[in-house]
Amino acid sequence: MHHPGPPRFTDVGESVELAPRDPDSDGHYRWRLRSAPDDSDVELGDGPVVHLDPDVEGTYTAELDAPDGTHTQTVRAFPVSRRSARFSVSAEEVDGDLDGVESASVIGPFNDFVMGKHRVERDGDEWGLDVELPSGDHDAIFAFEDGFDPYATAEVTVEGAGRPRVRLDGRREAEEVVITATAKPAPAGDDPEVEFHLDDRDALDESDVRLDGDELRVPVDSLPVLSRVHAVAVAERPSIADTLTIHVESESRDVRDDVAFDRPADPPEWVRDATVYQIFVREFAGEKLETTFAEIERRVPYLESLGIDTLWLTPVCASPTRHGYHITDLFDTASDLGTREEFESLVERLHEAGIKVLFDLVINHTARDHPAFQMHRAGVPEYEGHYERIPRGQDTTGVDWAGDDSPGHYFNWAGIPNVDYDSLAVRRWMLDVVDSWAPLVDGFRCDVAWGVPHGFWKEVRERVKAEDSDFLLLDETVPRRVGFHENEFDLHYDTDLYYALRDVGTGDAPASELLDALVDAERLGFPDEAVHMRYVENHDEDRYATECDEGTLRPAVAATFTLPGAPLVYYGQERGVPEQRGPMRWHDGDAGLTTFHRDLVALRDDLPALRAPGVDRVVCDVTDGEDETVVAYERAGEESDAVVVVLNFTDSTATVTVDRSVDTHDLLTDTDVSGHDDGVVVDDVVVLRAN
Known part of the structure; x- marks a missing residue:
């Protein structure tokens, strides 16, 4: 059925893309606006995919003539909720040489990190950009002369309420x-x-x-x-x-x-109890061996021993890069990793071990070396609309594209041009990719999810859930954006807790910042049913232990396992791998750190309270140690005993008392941690049963 899907909701001035579902690339589709609010001057384009830009508040009704009949889609536009704000940086705030630098590209979530779209000129010693933003905290990056050497970041807060x-x-x-x-x-x-x-x-x-x-x-x-x-x-x-x-x-x-x-927007129940382990695929076999599907399969007993139940593999499709995100064939595996049959064998072995598999779905872009992009740039007619085109004046690559337009891309990712979802051929292509991999795995981690239209993700969700309601969709939206929860994704990156953990680990924020970060999800408008992925590092971030103070990694990891949500362990985090994407340390890994992770996984599995949705602040008095490095909270479920968690973000022992009656037997280490004057001794984390 080509019906474009459910009603869409937006603000005045925020565009909504409307497109037929399950399209026939050669079919005839025509949109028209059947009704609009009074005083609206909105018009729809002529293509099979159109963008409705509401100019006044109210309800708009669009009709789609498709091969299977005429379909109606409603768009409700609410009043403008954005206010004027200004991002600015001064020369003294930039760590770098700015002599002769006159311009900067300003990128951020407000423009989907598109370089060259908003350029500003130097005004004395300041660069500034006026924008319209909703209430909340916002960040922007100033990339000088369209590059990141040097660069600066700016923050602005727009006053006002969040979302109900x-x-x-x-x-x-x-x-x-x-x-x-x-x-x-x-x-x-x-x-x-x-x-x-x-x-x-x-x-x-x-x-x-x-x-x-x-x-x-x-x-x-x-x-x-x-x-x-x-x-x-x-x-x-x-x-x-x-x-x-x-x-x-x-x-x-x-x-x-x-x-x-x-309730179709709710996540599958199993994800609430999941512990995710991410493998950066080509480094998992260690420093001497080349990683293949067979080599990963031989190491499944290690994953079993950790107790994890969900495995996220970075991309396994054909790619000329080690990280795999520059894909040249979306339907086949990389030859250095193995055949598709060998991938299926790995998945089968993981399933035998009780481990679900998340496939890294990359459908925002392809490699510049993909034949489709080569055909597109070479003027082959059937590939004309496959990739985004931007005005030549917005191009930031320095490449002579030999034409009046340039490929669209995010950041400085010139090697991975964005596909164009205004093309029915692209939508058909990417739906076929989804259909190809979904039956083999248990979920998708969706790369650059914020770059793919909402309407397409809504279609993907209904498509995969129709076959398997337990199929998981994990979004990469950095920072997280609540709109991607609306009948789209089940599990969300928690960037707020990630940044809070980094600030606590570097001494730039008190440990209580962790609990403040949890409130951000409510302010953003995430419903109580939403599940957030808690993490200290991943393949895009530097290692926590490398960036943060000594003694802060273990309490940071413990926070991801004892706060509500699904914890992520990035391969090597538990073995002390210092490099962001370095080889797995098998023979010389940190055995104590590995045991610590195993114990956290097991404790979270054993204690329903740690998997429950709620968290309450606990007042604690630090009698020996530093007040700002310690935080305590209580976890309790409807049918479980409550526990109190105390984290100490230093390499020194702290003694604390809490305003709860607790058993001083630490459930994580199975030891008594009682100290003087009714206090408890905390090295990095203790988990105590509440009386």
Whole structure:
């Protein structure tokens, strides 16, 4: 079915891409705007993929003529929620020689890190850019003369409330189905109101729906076999939408005995208990051997011994690079790693060990050496629209592209041009890639997820979940963006905790910053059901122990295992590998650090409280040690005993007392940690059962 999908929600001035699903590259598709708010001057383009740019608040209705009929898609545009702000840096803030430097590219989440899009000129000793931003904290990078040597970062805070949140639940009352919306205000925000929206794909008629405050009611006999209801909470800003699916299982429309409800945006239950281990593939066999699928398979017993249950492999597709993100064939494995059959053998062995496999899905770009890009630049007609094109004046590569336009890319990644999702051929290509790998693995880690359109991710989610509801989607959005939770991704990078851990580890922030960082998810508008991946390092970040103070790695790792969310262990983190992408240390690794990680994995598996969603601050008094390097918190589940975790971010022992009654037997080390005057002794972390 080519229907473009669920209703879309946006702000005035924020573009929404509309596209047919499961497209036929040679099919005929035509959009038109059926209705728009008064005073709107919006027009839709002529292509099969169009961009609606709402200019006034209200509801827009677009129609798509497709080979299988005419389809309707609703777009709700909320008022502008952005305010004027200014990024600026001065010469004295830059660590580098700026003599003769007159311009800089300014990049950040506000422009998707596109170099050359926003250039600013030097004004005395300052470079500045005025932008429109929503409330919250924002970062930008000033890349001088379109490069990163030198560069500077700037921060700005826009005052205002964050996003509210909403949750939908359903129940049957006699001959009615009742959908209840529970809305929560943003921190320091106003109480929101709720808007309900039906799905244009369904046969549920608005005339059959009755609104009663924050409830939507529908007669059971009016329900089609499948209905989807969406809701948005609206205050100073709108929430992301929540969705509830209503299934009617019956043999005839006259018999409506079995009504079931499903929350399609929720993550699979297993991810809440998961411990993820990431392998940088080509370094896992060590310093002497070349890594292959067979060599990884021979090391599965080590992964079993760690107790991890989910393995993320960096890209395994054909690539001329060791990191694998410059892909030249999205359908086949790299020859140096092994055949596709050998990859499938590795996955089968991991499954036998009870370990799920995450495939690194790279569909924002290809290598510049990919035949499709070569055909594109060489003027082969059928590849004309495969890649993004930007005005020649925005190009930052210094390459003579021999034309009036240049390939689009992010940062300074000139070797990996962005594909163009305005092309039906590209959408068909990438859906085929998804279909090729999804049946073999248990989930996708999606590289540069923020570069791929929301509408496409929504289609991918429905596509893979239709075959396997437990399939996992992990997004790379840096910094994390709540919009990618709206019927798109299950597990999210927690960049806020990552940066907080770094600041604590370098002494730039107190240990209590960790708990402050957890509040950011609520301010951003992530629902309680969202799961966040907690990590101290990955293949894109320097090693924590290399960058941070002595004695801070172990408490930082312990934080990722004892705070809510899914912990990530980056290969070698547990063996003391000092290089970001260095060879795995097998014969000379840190055995004590490895045991520490094993014990954390086992403890988290054993204690349901550590996998529960909530966390409460615990007041602690440091009687021997430094106040700012110690933090304590309580973890408890509905059906589990509470535990108190104390972290000490120094290489010196601390003695603390907490405002809870606790057993002084440390559950992690199985030792008594009682100290003088009812205190407990903390080297790096203790986990104590609350009385």
